[in-house]
Amino acid sequence: MTASLSDRRGFLASAAGLAGTALTGCIGQSASSSDTVTLGVLEDRSGNFALVGDPKHKASMLAIEEINADGGINGKEIEVFDPDPQSDNQRYQELTRRAIGQKNVDALWAGYSSATREAIRPIIDREDQLYFYTTQYEGGVCDKNVFAVGPTARQQLGIVLPYLVDEYGPNIYTIAADYNFGQLSADWVKVLAKENGAEVINEEFIPLSNSQFGSTINRIQEADPDFVMSMLVGANHTSFYEQKASAGLEVPIGTSTAMAQGYEHLRLDPPAMANVYAGVNYMEEVPTKRNTEDGGFVDRYFEKFPDAPYLNEEAENNYFSIYMYKRAVEQAGTTDQEEVKAALESGITYPAPEAPEGEEIRLDGATHHVDHHMWVMKADEKHNVEAVANRVIPETFLSETVGCNLPKEAEETQYTPQDFYEEAG
Template identity: 40%
Template sequence: MESRHLLRIAFLGLMLGAAGFSTAQAADPSLKVGLLEDVSGDLAFMGMPKLHGSQLAVEEINKSGGILGRQVELIHLDPQGDNARYQEFARRLLNRDKVDVLIGGITSASREALRPIVDRTSTPYFYTNQYEGGVCDANMISTGAVPEQQFSTLIPWMVEKFGKKVYVVAADYNFGHISAEWNRKILKGLGGEVVGEEFIPLGVSQFAQTIQNIQKAKPDWLLMLNVGAAQDSFFEQAAAAKLNLPMGSSIKIMLGFEHKRFKPPALNNMHATANWFEEIDTPEANAFKKRWHAKFPNEMYINDMGYNAYHAIYMYKMLVEKAKSTKLADLRKVIATGDACIDAAEGRICIDPKSQHTSHRMRLISVGPQHQVTVEKDYGVIQPYWLGQIGCDLTKSNPKDQYTPNHLPKKS
């Protein structure tokens, strides 16, 4: 018994020694990228492309020599759509794994759960989704589109084309509520009217009553801000009830690829403004899609989240290489020069120094009865200007707040 015990300890020691040896051997320690994306649960179908995009970017970067000669190590944890788990995993990545950068989060609720934790560290955090906008936080760099890029383009177009009466169906959490606030603000400027607003708890899948409320209110078009697989059942049920209304959204098609998941014509007459959708047909976009599908042949759709997640890692690479450092303060110095740009598949995109949000080339797309996607209008590159306009300037101060049309910075 005794000797066997000793043997075990000896073996353990050997293993530890070997482990120590192998890390000592590497010339430069690898650069650690912490990634939090849901790949199970209600949002798995949109989180999966985010994980894939990150993996593809890391593989490409490592093949071409890494970042500043350091290999990139991707540490992915799956918070399964649970905000408490987002916080727990974020602490683990930041404190135990000591990642150089944290990326991820799908819902705005998960992002707001993460931010206070990241803000206590000096680790940069990339949020890679389109969202309801307004976060003015020096730790956070946002690479997705925001309302001035999505709603300020879509809503006037919808009003002009379909009419002034709008009914809003939105998920009942910060994203849905703040997006609805944006809609009210923009509609007011256009002389439009919100004839109904309904906030739906996440996980609800039955919409017969909502459909009838809409028919009663007689809107000209619907603003769809429903989130998650369960709530997406609305489209099938509305089509079956022959609701037949034009729809607009900031998250459908390019993000949730509902036109691929539902049988036509459930998504007929849906409109959205997007910086990326898989149907973009340019040489750069096609090359990007080709690389993606070569690595992930079974991907149903490369959504804008996946696309943004991929480019966020290149954005980080650009910042680190220009700063010759991984420290947040040094990266922010690069951002402050106003010359933090990369050539993405949509074109050249840059980080705005005041808000640390990203400029995007926006296109308005529509879905036809066979679920074919057509580009209705090309807006060119739109800057994320709103935060700067209302007084957020991260080069001067760091309020770590999220502003909305009804919650503006205090005038000093």
């Protein structure tokens, strides 16, 4: 009873807040050009995504603390609005409305899963709110208000799949989570297989509620592929790695989801993750100077959060994108959201921890995606992780295949590979 009452009150309050902004648009902006910058950070610290969402929240706080200690953005201190959305999409919607309507956030970081992003994107677009989505994802979002700064499936699979084809051979077996992200990622495996002269000999989609992999493992053994591409998601699916190791399945596995987000190589007993190759833009073990040197990214993170278990891929994305936002505001000379978006579209760069010394990663203005420095990270028998390949991979699906050019043509669309490739779907 109390819960539904407070929900209703929360809803009323945010509705009132929305009405307020609509009436007083200009006043809202003058409020934001006062002496602080307000950033909304909605990241999960409880519920299903807490394991992977918590590092995003922590790294955001690190970036904000560093910037404030260094004099803020254009001399203005950053204020944070960061309630816990508890991995609940309805709560995300309510908090997004509150962030925009009541808190007048100048920019918003929010959401782990694609489902969350799609749940709040209509609200973002209605209000033309500057929004950063930082999780690695299936790709294809071409939206004038959304800066999807995490790597896409084309970038992650695009570094690890060709490497494994070279190393082990052309026969691929795909296992993927049975929902939007997994299905689209499996389509990308097929597209990339064709581009690299390889072939997907079988694929299986696993329901998210499934935690028993006996028959899946037997089927992989029967097909005897050169390597497996695994886009499994969530705690239930993590059990696959332990189960395949105890069954003695020793086939190499490429992945865009394991290790870099949920640090399975630290949580599971070796050799569960032996011979797993992750295609990522960042994980704690990425061997760049900025990341590993004394006083580098890893040092600063664990100094602020000594009890944190891991520094994951999405944490770095939150971190560098807050700095990119800072650069854009400084370039625009204002926190006015349309002007900041224009500044971000001008090709902002940043020396992110993922990039080697002397290199900066670049935000592509046309597509609002990032040309990431991508890594293939391999775990060995003892779960030591080493980098075996790396290079810059631009996000070419939106720029070349779709032709997304947001400064020229404002859109709010998500494109899928089925629309453009015969072999997908």
